[in-house]
Amino acid sequence: MKKAFTFKQLGQTEAANDRGSYRIPKILINGVAKLFLPVALFFLLQMQAAVAQGPGSGWGYYRPITLNPTTPNANYQVKVTLSAGQYSNMNSTGNDLRFYDDANNNCPYWIESWNTSGNSVIWVKVPTTGTDVLILYYGNPSAPAVSSGSTTFDFFDDFTSSLGANWTTITSGGSVIQSGSAVTLSNTNGGTVSLSNTTPFTPATSSFFLETKHKEVGYNRNRFYATTSTGNGCPAGLLATNDYGYFSSSAGTQTSSKIYWNGSFTSSTLLSNNTDYLTRWQITDGSTYNWYSYNYATGAALDATARNTTYASNIRYISILVTEVASTSVIVDWVRVRQYAATEPVATMGGQNTLTAVTTPAVFTSSGNFIVPSGVTSITVQCWGAGGGGSTITSYGARGGGGGGGAFASSILSVSPGNIFPVAVGTGGIANTAGTNSTFNTTSVVAAGGRGGTSNSATAGAGGTTASSTGTTKYAGGNGAAGGSTYSGGGGGGAGTSGAGGNSPTAAAGSFGTGTTQYGGNGGASVSGSNNGNTGSNYGGGGSGAVTNSTTDKTGGSGAKGQVIISWCIPPSAPVVTGPVNYCLNDTATPLSATGSNLLWYLTPTGGTGSSTAPTPSTSIVGTTSYYVSQTIDCESPRARIDVIVYAPFTTINGQTNISCNGGSDGTITILANGGVAPYQFSVNNGASYTSGANPNPYTVIGLGANIQYKIRVKDSTGCQSPAIP
Secondary structure (H helix, E strand, O other): OOOOOOOOOOOOEEEEEOOEEEEEOOOEEOOEEOOOOOOEEEEOOOEOOOOOOOOOOOOOEEEEEEEEOOOOOOOEEEEEEEOOOOOOOOOOOOOOOEEEEOOOOEEOEEEEEOOOOOOEEEEEEEOOOOOOEEEEEEOOOOOOOOOOHHHHOOEEEOOOOOOHHHEEEEOOOEEEEEEOOEEEEEEOOOOEEEEEEOOOOOOOOOEEEEEEEEEEOOEEEEEEEEEOOOOOOOOOOOOOOOOEEEEOOOOOOEOEEEEEEOOEEOOOOOEEOOOOEEEEEEEEOOOEEEEEEEEOOOOOEOOOOOEEEEOOOOOOEEEEEEEOOOOEEEEEEEEEEEEOOOOOOEEEEOOOEEOOOOOOOEEEOOOEEEEOOOOOOEEEEEEEOOOOOOOOEOOOOOEOOOOOOOOEEEEEEEOOOOOEEEEEOOOOOOOOOOOOOEEEOOOOEEEOOOOOOOOOOOOOOOOOOOOOOEOOEEEOOOOOOOOOOOOOOOOOOOOEOOEOOOOOOOOOOOOOOOOOOOOOOOOOOOOOOOEOOOOOOOOOOOOOOOEOOOOOOEOOOOOOOOEEEEEEOOOOOOOEOOOOEEEEOOOOOOOOOOEOOOOEEEOOOOOOOOEOOOOOOOOOOOEEEEEEEEOEEOEEOOOEEEEEEEEOOEEEEEEEEOOOOOOOOOEEEEEEEEOOOOOOEEEOEOOOOOOOOOOOOOEEEEEEOOOOOOEEEEEOOOOOEOOOEO
């Protein structure tokens, strides 16, 4: 589940187009735009979007693509079709196309065919199993071409370069020539000409399609085999006659051909010179071996015959042969291997949307979808339900009841960059009709719409309830008022971020329920005489009831629409700290410090309540104590750790040698240092002076005389000194 910010909104502007509208609340603090970074909004349901995902700011447009069913495997190749009328703002060559999945992963693709006046076919390699949405970005005039069959398919060659070592040929019967973007096999003497891949292809799954696009100029024995080794013909034992292909039942070179399979010709010719065809094998390792032939332009099967069998060995090669008759040839456009699924995902292209950089929270006033921007892991979602419509009056002298106000609900949700969530904005109820709910991700956050007044009745509609809403914070909409003796009932007020919407008071002149800040709209004011009800105010205000003192029907006021606001903050980096901080035992410590804004100090890496006061470490205990500090710039950063280490070296006498004779000075003491941080320095005069440089440990002091008191101390590399002994 995709879920969560701190809501800040200091002002707002409105922007709209014929696809819908969104409001951009501007956030400036002390004249500085805060860290609410660009978001990707993409609207499947007719709404202009603001996006910061995909290939970047150089792309001006995008289209959502839905996949049904979802991708069955990782790295599955999905066929996407562009139709006439969908090329507006794309480069004329399609160089600027970029595909991303709903986790913002870049998807390799290959343009199989491109026709800006008709249909274009594009294959997209989708990295993740279960993907149901792709996003096509375009509209960058300077974008380089990245279409690549090699990165899209499990095996691919479009013969735009030399065959090299990739292909093995037999040319005893003629020639195999690569030129442009095709390879031509020409039989000139009735012998054998063939082409097959030199090394085995490696399918991503055990079930796959092997496909080739080709056309012929002269038929008789033109053979296409999916086989088991390079240069091989029909796999041994595959069929009783062990042969199949595009054969003519007449002698000599022919301009058309039948299909031959296992000893039988089709009754009529099915292929013709200079016509593109697609030959396809559906292979499952160790079992399925199915062969199909299609007209490439129309996609139609050449006939209805099932040419299916099984084969126990793995298929890893394609062999194409032109044999036995001179002046026959095959022109191969490309060869590819792609994954197989019993039901392939169908890609449905959505409408064009404009990419607009947004640096503030995103406000939905029309339904759509929200894409979590890069770096965002938490969003705050706030929903205002729509208001209900007031009662329509068709009876002379009747006063209608007001519609209820919409509820408010909000939650902080955890999300991942690239997640796509549906956003539904509640529609205000027309007369006698409830307003609809505003929702995020269908059920994650729900603000209930207000009920409508009863038709031709004084009965009012209740406000949207907290029981029908979902969220961490929920407030009910205000109730509409019942129609009175003179005035209709006013509409209930919409709930807001600070509380429930106001109930409309007893019907009186111009009475209505007050909307609650922030953004809760007032209900429509009551009316008298013969008048339609008043419409509720944005957002979520209920409409007032109608009144008639004539034979003319009067219509209840409509409820106001709802809205959804999604806010987020990308956490700043952790503050800069310097550590570890070293102290000697019982030193006087000073407060810790870090470089950052609005620092908060903690004793734990997560959880707890931060303090704005920097701690002063205790130095009474030897060891390491960890402290943690964050900074807040609109939202809180990760915590940086500072280790405070208290050292206390100590020493022992590891040995001594007394002087050899009275008055001598050849005594020694061997000192062993422990604790603290090596290297150590040693003193025999209570620290008045120490040895210099790096010293061995233990360290032997020489040249000591008798009847002199030596006070032994050590000092470690941090400057901490041991107590003196004795």
